[in-house]
Amino acid sequence: MPVNDFLDHIVEETKKEDTFLNDTNVVNLLFGLLLAGYESTSHAITLVTKFISEHPNVLAELTKEHEAILENRGLSENSDITWEEYKSMTFTHMVINETIRLSNMVPGIFRKVMKDMQINGYTIPKGWIIMAALPVVHLSADKYENPFVFNPWRWQGKELNAGSKTFMGFGIGVRLCVGAEFSKVQIAVYLHHLVTKYNWSVYKGGEIIRRPMNTFPNGIHIKIEEKYQ
Ligand code: HEM
Structure with a gap:
């Protein structure tokens, strides 16, 4: 059987002697x-896509950043995005x-307590697993001004x-x-093509339900056409 994709590789790997891939590890992978x-x-x-469709000023700033990349490229507009170009997308990273x-999108992260800890008069015993609820920090008015407002400019000059x-x-x-850098590359490349090549608008959907991850029960539907036909 030819080995083509991830699953094929896993199946092949499970057949080897002294493999670490038992059933539990396969399911986890x-x-x-x-x-x-x-x-x-x-x-x-x-x-x-939802956030920038709701904030035309953000879309305009993004478009400016990505059109400047095309103008400065000095190569064919269709050549691939370079790593340097990706790294220069400061506003995109803020978005x-x-x-x-x-x-x-990830509502919590988990940590194992390595030694007894005292927090606000409570003892968290060694060995317990705790979940840090990220929205408590990310939506705190003490840490972010108007925390419920989508404002990429709040990241200006901050570690990204x-x-x-x-x-x-x-x-x-x-x-x-x-996968942080990998996913950011994918999002940045998507935004680059979206804002430089297409006119688009959301016409249906976009509502979010949390259970516990964000889901879009009605999807998000966009009308899209090439900018320069
Ligand atoms: C926007 C996209 C993503 C977000 C918001 C995200 C978020 C997170 C968060 C919050 C954690 C927990 C980190 C911690 O406990 O300190 C995590 C861990 C992890 N992520 Fe992502 N992630 C994303 C994309 C990806 C992608 C694309 C991959 C794989 C290609 C990936 C693979 C992993 C793995 C393997 C871990 C476990 C790391 C470890 O425990 O050492 N993630 N991610």
């Missing part, structure tokens, strides 16, 4: 592929962070690529999301 690897980025792309902050005590959308510390 497939769960990771579908949820962490696919659902996350596709949800982020849907969310960012991505703001999307992750406001949507709280690492977790911090006030932003844990991709986690924090040694367990920081391994």
Whole structure:
């Protein structure tokens, strides 16, 4: 049987002697592929589309940033985006962070308590698993002015690529999301093509339900046409 995709590789791997891939690990890997690897980025792309459709000033600023990239390229407009161009997309990264902050697509992260801890008069015993509820931080008026407003400019001059005590959308510390940069590249490339090549508008859907991840019960429907036909 030819080995083509991820599942084929896993099946082949399970047949080997002394493989680490027992049934539990296979299920975990497939769960990771579908949820962490696919659902996350596709949800982020849907969310960012919704937010920028509702904020024409953000869309205008994004379009400015990406059209400047095309103008400065000096190559064919159709050549691929370079790593340097990707890294220069400061406003785009601000939009991505703001999307992750406001949507709280990952509502919590888990940690094991390594030693007894005292917090606000409570003892959290060693060995317990705790969940840090990220919206409590990301939507706190103490940490973010008008926290429920989608405002990418709030990220101006701030760290955009690492977790911090006030932003844990991709986690924090040694367990920081391994796919963070990968998903940001995908979102940035999507936005680049969306704003430079197409006129588009949302005409249906966009409502969000949390259970506990964000879902779009009615999808989000956009009308789209090429800008320069
Ligand atoms: C917008 C997209 C994404 C968001 C918001 C996101 C968010 C997160 C968060 C909050 C964590 C927990 C980190 C922690 O406990 O400190 C995490 C972990 C993880 N993510 Fe993502 N993620 C995204 C995309 C991806 C993608 C595309 C992949 C794979 C290609 C991925 C793979 C993982 C893995 C394997 C972990 C576990 C890391 C570990 O425990 O060491 N994620 N992610």
